[in-house]
Amino acid sequence: MKNLFLFPVALLAFCLTGFAQEALFNAQQLISPEVHEDKTVTFRLFAPDADVVEVTGDFLPTVKVETPRGPMDGPGKAKLTKDDNGVWSLTTESLGPELYNYSFLVDGFKTTDPNNPFLIRDVATATNVFIIDGGHADLFKTNxxxxxxxxxxxxxxxxxxxxxxxxxxxxxxxxxxxxxxxxxxxxxxxxxxxxxxxxxxxxxxxxxxxxxxxxxxxxxxxxxxxxxxxxxxxxxxxxxxxxxxxxxxxxxxxxxxxxxxxxxxxxxxxxxxxxxxxxxxxxxxxxxxxxxxxxxxxxxxxxxxxxxxxxxxxxxxxxxxxxxxxxxxxxxxxxxxxxxxxxxxxxxxxxxxxxxxxxxxxxxxxxxxxxxxxxxxxxxxxxxxxxxxxxxxxxxx
Incomplete structure (x- = not known):
């Protein structure tokens, strides 16, 4: 009876470990965005089969976009560069203090950053966020x-x-x-x-x-x-x-x-x-x-x-x-x-x-x-x- 009891417990432990490992192995083990000491930011995305990867966000110069409210200033976009491992990356210029939002464009398809769990919803659009601290942006941080x-x-x-x-x-x-x-x-x-x-x-x-x-x-x-x-x-x-x-x-x-x-x-x-x-x-x-x-x-x-x-x-x-x-x-x-x-x-x-x-x-x-x-x-x-x-x-x- 003792062995029969241990078997389902061991099986359960194995399954739980398996699920944890699956979550681990399916995750992209990249840091994105990475905020550097000089206030530059590196974005990374693993997309080996993509032809073009871009990032769009309010840290970029604005462009005119059509909205339900008419033409308005919207975020620009910038291209990432692909390395031999299928990882696309871009490092920005030094950014000023602010809470910024961004998304990726993979062959024109807009998506969030799978390595950044921090998102906000504005109407029906979800975007990732990050903070460059200092100045007024320190008010936006949890201190x-x-x-x-x-x-x-x-x-x-x-x-x-x-x-x-x-x-x-x-x-x-x-x-x-x-x-x-x-x-x-x-x-x-x-x-x-x-x-x-x-x-x-x-x-x-x-x-x-x-x-x-x-x-x-x-x-x-x-x-x-x-x-x-x-x-x-x-x-x-x-x-x-x-x-x-x-x-x-x-x-x-x-x-x-x-x-x-x-x-x-x-x-x-x-x-x-x-x-x-x-x-x-x-x-x-x-x-x-x-x-x-x-x-x-x-x-x-x-x-x-x-x-x-x-x-x-x-x-x-x-x-x-x-x-x-x-x-x-x-x-x-x-x-x-x-x-x-x-x-x-x-x-x-x-x-x-x-x-x-x-x-x-x-x-x-x-x-x-x-x-x-x-x-x-x-x-x-x-x-x-x-x-x-x-x-x-x-x-x-």
């Missing part, structure tokens, strides 16, 4: 400091008639303290969801680092889903797995803005917050900037701090909801009520640059105070991460 917590909660939204998923960052020490905290409501752009700011935007890392450096007040950051027909991000909501799309119905027709009070109510009923105008901020990128503009004037005495990051300020045929009525009057009311900060930021080559220029002219004509930041670059997460790191230290001071 040896006190850390906040990130939770995904579900809240009841009577205005949208469903339970919805939301991402919430609480600052270091929140769980053990009795303090109350200010709140930043941080809104994503078209094609995003409640995962966008925490993953692509590196919100937790940025806030942890700013708080540790004493540059930002400890605050709660609330990252909702701005797509009103979704209860959660693709793969996380009740529809489960499906391909995300860029523009989802009803995202910019006033429905979301009109129901935003459900989010504020949930946060203030479930978290220790300072529930007054002086301790509420709202900001968003692109579509989220559009939402920020309209939510803050529709609830004109609710927020003391507003941030419009590359805001999608443009006429829309579906903008017929109550939220968009009496625009000039409600904007005037918002100004008359007073606020601490109305902050507008956009890149010089952003396709929304002219629309933002026109909106600033409107604010100038009515003497509505605002602060303006104009950066290099276009409609990219590289800008929006920096805007968050600039905006957060100005809040609740």
């Amino acid at each position: 040896d400091i006190a850390h906040g917590s990130v939770t995904r909660r579900w809240y009841d939204s009577p205005g949208l008639d469903m339970d919805r998923r939301i991402t919430i960052y609480t600052p270091p020490g929140y769980e053990k303290s009795a303090e109350t905290y200010p709140v930043l409501y941080l809104l994503h752009g078209a094609g995003g969801d409640e995962e966008a700011w925490i993953n692509l935007g590196r919100t937790a890392q940025i806030m942890d680092n700013l708080i540790a450096q004493g540059k930002a007040k400890p605050m709660i950051v609330v990252m909702p889903n701005g797509n009103v027909i979704q209860d959660g991000a693709p793969g996380e909501g009740s529809k489960n797995f499906y391909k995300p799309t860029f523009m989802i119905p009803n995202t910019m027709d006033g429905t979301y803005e009109g129901a935003f009070g459900d989010i504020i109510k949930f946060v203030e009923n479930n978290y220790r917050v300072k529930a007054d105008k002086a301790h509420r901020a709202i900001a968003g990128l692109s579509m989220g900037g559009y939402h920020t503009l309209h939510i803050s004037r529709y609830y004109p005495n609710t927020f003391d701090y507003m941030g419009l990051f590359s805001a999608a300020i443009m006429p829309r045929e579906d903008a017929t909801g109550k939220v968009y009525s009496n625009f000039d009057e409600t904007l005037q009311t918002q100004m008359d009520n007073g606020y601490e900060l109305y902050w507008i930021a956009i890149g010089k080559t952003d396709f929304l640059y002219e629309a933002n220029t026109e909106y600033r002219a409107k604010l100038d004509a009515m003497n509505m105070p605002y602060e303006y930041v104009e950066s290099e670059g276009g409609h990219t997460w590289r800008n929006w991460r920096v805007y968050l790191s600039q905006f957060a230290p100005m809040l609740f001071q």
